Amino acid sequence: MISAKFTLEQSHIDFLEQFKAMGFKDKSSIVRLALDKLHQEIERQQLEQSAQLYAELYTQDEELQELTDAAIADWPI
Numbered sequence: 001m002i003s004a005k006f007t008l009e010q011s012h013i014d015f016l017e018q019f020k021a022m023g024f025k026d027k028s029s030i031v032r033l034a035l036d037k038l039h040q041e042i043e044r045q046q047l048e049q050s051a052q053l054y055a056e057l058y059t060q061d062e063e064l065q066e067l068t069d070a071a072i073a074d075w076p077i
Contacts (some may be wrong), residue, residue: 001028 008016018039024030058064 016030019025019027019030022030024033058068
């Protein structure tokens with residue numbers, strides 16, 4: 001694995017020092033998990049923003065709405 005150097009607040013250090021009590025093997029595993037969760041949350045937010053944008057475009061595009069309605073009408077029940 002690659003090492004990285006960064007600065008933390010004392011409250012972050014205090015939290016990391018409790019790694020064993022939280023079931024982690026080391027401080028790095030907590031940081032990796034936190035970064036993974038942050039990455040997932042950012043991707044989820046981006047996907048939600050994209051969906052909202054497409055929904056706005058859909059409400060403004062009558063031709064697309066008609067096309068969608070026609071496709072739904074032919075969809076088997």
